[in-house]
Amino acid sequence: MKKFFSSFLFTATLLSPPNCLASSKSGTDPAPTPPLGWNSFQSYGVYFHDQAAHKNIDAMARLLKPYGYEYFVIDNGWFGEYKLEDGTNFPAEKHASDVNINEYGFFMPSRTYFPNGFRALIKKCHDKGLKFGVHLMRGIPRKAYELNLPIKGTAYRARDIASTRNICTWCPYNYGVDMSKPGAQEWYDGLIQHLADMGIDFIKYDDIVPFPREVEAVTKAIAKCKRPIVLSLSPGDTVPANEKALKVFQNAQMLRVTPDIWDDLHGINLCFEAWKKWGTQSKKNFWIDMDMIPFGKLQLMSNAAKKTADGRNTVRLTGKGTRRTCQLTPAQMRTFITLRALSASPLMVGGDLSTMDDFSLSLLQNKEMLRCNQNGVCATLVLSENGIEIWRAAMRDNPKDGYIGIFNRTKTVTTYVFDTKKLLNFTEVALIDIWNNRKSQGVRLKKLEIAPHDVIFFRFTR
Structure with a gap:
């Protein structure tokens, strides 16, 4: 370079980076600039656990918070009661055979991976000046349907509002919600209030962009709960390309516009195409999101010690590939993060923070890159x-x-x-x-x- x-x-001297970022968050908008944070999926899949959470909170507070990163987000599976490989905390199944829910069907932290719940983790985040987020799947747990649990605050039950045909094709935990049924909005109201009462500051809602009516229900529920919560919508490869749906999405703060992005050139190319297609839609408090930043160590819960004869995992896990360090070249990493800065995409780091390498940190901590990103203006070609x-x-x-x-x-x-x-x-x-x-x-x-x-x-x- x-x-x-x-x-x-x-000039004889180098220009020092700015002493502060371009903007500060103020007012009632939950995301006046692109949100900055970390998400557990690329490093831990859907098998994140309490020990790793504490290590990554500590590392985030030390390495990223001074540069404006604030959202610590636990991805899917945080409620899963997984079967484990003997004597380890590695998953023995791709999706959990059971989930932990309360008497109203609301997800609760996994007793397997979070035996102490979330209370201490959320307090630790807040004490360190960080904010805490979780991933949710659209709809209502199938387990709540099977038990026909009550919809909190109503006379209705799970079977009154569930749509058993309206299901996610790649994650088996939930049925959809039929928003034409009485009790449907109350389901989302209760679920979001449950998370707000826990102290949740960020929700990544998955499998929801093909269903704008459920997006609308979630945004109404967030408005009712009176807690500032950033809402991120996924997945990005199924976004309805119509003006009516977009108006609903704009009540959220982040809209995924790519499929899952990983540490390869194909992912970079997908981001360039999404930039060209969606860049004009980005604005204050509504940001096009190009998924996570796969720097550092990835897929750590893919047990490399346990393989079949041809080198594959004994269990097919979520995510892509097996345990590794980011496969992008230094040039591709510069391209990756420059693209995110200029597109004003939220910056959600995906690699393990407790082991993050110096080169990755030099990109993520660069104050001019962050000033460009937080400027909140999506570049044009x-x-x-x-x-x-x-x-x-x-x-x-x-x-x-x-x-x-x-x-x-x-x-x-x-x-x-x-x-x-x-x-x-x-x-x-x-x-x-x-x-x-x-x-x-x-x-x-x-x-x-x-x-x-x-x-x-x-x-x-x-």
């Missing part, structure tokens, strides 16, 4: 030619300044002639190379050499 700057005249894509975002409070990313989408080293007049509409400009923390002055036409799948990330000022 450094040699393409050989033609620039640098200003040029695409010969495998080069250039995306530009103006500063919200000063549109003459901003950020620009020059992405090499090809497999070969590419030389690009950078013309500030053409791309920025002025020639007297100071450019700050964010990944190398270097500054140049008065650049007009210069040749930039960009490595395969790499990016040049500039902040520009008049």
